[in-house]
Amino acid sequence: MALATVLIDGNNFYASCEAVVDPAVIGRPLVVLSNNDGCIVSRSAEARALGIAMGTPYFKVRAQLERHGVVVRSSNYALYADMSQRLMSTLERWVESLEIYSIDEAFGLLHRPAGGDLSDWGRALRRQVLCHLGLPVAVGIAGTKVLAKIANRAAKVDPARGGVLDLAAVADVEALLETIAIEEVWGIGRRLARWCRLRGVAHARALRDMPAGELRRQCGVVGLRLQQELQGHACLPLISVAPAKQETCVSRSFSEPVQSLAQLREAIATYLVRAAEKLRQQRQRAGAITVFVRTSPFAPASFYSASATVTLPLASNDTAVLLAAALPLAERLFRPHRALVKAGVLLQQLQPDDLLQHHLLVPTTPEQQQRRERLMAVIDGLNRRYGRGAVQWAACGLQPAWAMRRSRLSRAATTCLAQIPRVLAR
Amino acid sequence: MQGAGIGDGDLLVVDCGLEPRPGQVVVARLGDGFTVKRLVRWRGGLALAAAHPAYPLLPLPADGDHQLLGVARCVIRCC
Numbered sequence: 001m002a003l004a005t006v007l008i009d010g011n012n013f014y015a016s017c018e019a020v021v022d023p024a025v026i027g028r029p030l031v032v033l034s035n036n037d038g039c040i041v042s043r044s045a046e047a048r049a050l051g052i053a054m055g056t057p058y059f060k061v062r063a064q065l066e067r068h069g070v071v072v073r074s075s076n077y078a079l080y081a082d083m084s085q086r087l088m089s090t091l092e093r094w095v096e097s098l099e100i101y102s103i104d105e106a107f108g109l110l111h112r113p114a115g116g117d118l119s120d121w122g123r124a125l126r127r128q129v130l131c132h133l134g135l136p137v138a139v140g141i142a143g144t145k146v147l148a149k150i151a152n153r154a155a156k157v158d159p160a161r162g163g164v165l166d167l168a169a170v171a172d173v174e175a176l177l178e179t180i181a182i183e184e185v186w187g188i189g190r191r192l193a194r195w196c197r198l199r200g201v202a203h204a205r206a207l208r209d210m211p212a213g214e215l216r217r218q219c220g221v222v223g224l225r226l227q228q229e230l231q232g233h234a235c236l237p238l239i240s241v242a243p244a245k246q247e248t249c250v251s252r253s254f255s256e257p258v259q260s261l262a263q264l265r266e267a268i269a270t271y272l273v274r275a276a277e278k279l280r281q282q283r284q285r286a287g288a289i290t291v292f293v294r295t296s297p298f299a300p301a302s303f304y305s306a307s308a309t310v311t312l313p314l315a316s317n318d319t320a321v322l323l324a325a326a327l328p329l330a331e332r333l334f335r336p337h338r339a340l341v342k343a344g345v346l347l348q349q350l351q352p353d354d355l356l357q358h359h360l361l362v363p364t365t366p367e368q369q370q371r372r373e374r375l376m377a378v379i380d381g382l383n384r385r386y387g388r389g390a391v392q393w394a395a396c397g398l399q400p401a402w403a404m405r406r407s408r409l410s411r412a413a414t415t416c417l418a419q420i421p422r423v424l425a426r
Numbered sequence: 427m428q429g430a431g432i433g434d435g436d437l438l439v440v441d442c443g444l445e446p447r448p449g450q451v452v453v454a455r456l457g458d459g460f461t462v463k464r465l466v467r468w469r470g471g472l473a474l475a476a477a478h479p480a481y482p483l484l485p486l487p488a489d490g491d492h493q494l495l496g497v498a499r500c501v502i503r504c505c
Contacts, residue, residue: 027491421460
């Protein structure tokens, strides 16, 4: 039996999540803004139809959005991450193995019954996701990842396909591949697309049929693999276990420029506390910390960008230890009269937390270590249960003026009991 | 929905994985709000009925602005 590769992804994922928890926005144009209410990062179908472009800065189109009665939402990552998790656990039951590719996208592998058409399977999957989660998804089925991606795209573009397309059931695959512009082929970057165009290779079909030697000379084995995938020979395996992270970064733009050392310390502490929490979730310790800051790139005369790194004598995921190492870096980087617009914390040299290389000059006993680990586990548990910030480090400040702007945030309708949707029971 | 044992402020556990059938208490989206009612057969189609007879039946035309979201499975009463 042959294997089939399927790509499932959410349509307008963030915008769709907003509609799941707030029926008042169904059928209305809606856009979701990036961090700090900066740019438009997701649009409902209705907002697309109005011609609102992806990535547009909010302040530029604010008046236009208001005129059209467009609903505007800040990014509610708690909601999107939770819906994503639900989506992935639903998908897991439908395939033999699943690769979570991004927050709203996953590849799956399953056996194709001899001569079988998986269109009905795809439609049933789509129906279940819609019914259980309220999320519309597109399902593309083919023999390889690159082709599944193309099938997924074709399923979305043509409304007659109802969001599902099995390439094996398409009568004229040649014609379909010719509708896929070279820029839309997965793995083709801007430079490679230009190179292809110069050679008259304008669509997926032409790329599939071009001389392999030529492709190999230009982009090596990567291009060859891509071509093989287009020809139906799978060479990009499914990666169902995410590789351990090498680095963890938390960085944000400030809602207003940070001009004092006290504020910068608060911001760095806040990002570090979050990064340390991630680290413990990933069951890792960090061996080094980098802190970076910068002013606005739109004021080039006074532009300032700097970073500083400290190596820890003993790898750690203890927030107190990491704070004590990182805060002096904030002091070192701070310059008076430089209005900082962004800062971040990068945890590096990550290693699994079950192996710890001890240090001759840093005496710790296993008992001390275990006490600290238990403390961190208790703090994380409280914050998970009662909401982030239920137990906070004083270094983070109480009422930060610089905190990310999220003026149009929807409710945490799936992760906080007090904010679940209300139903009229008359 | 006092008649169905659902009071103001109660927590409702809703199974969105079940296909709502007539006779069941369901959660539906009507226009831009969520509502809980009993699903009933009505003139060859479906309608939503409140537990209290004083409230009128809400027919669900096939092309209406509504959606059945799930079946109410149990009620948790806060005291």
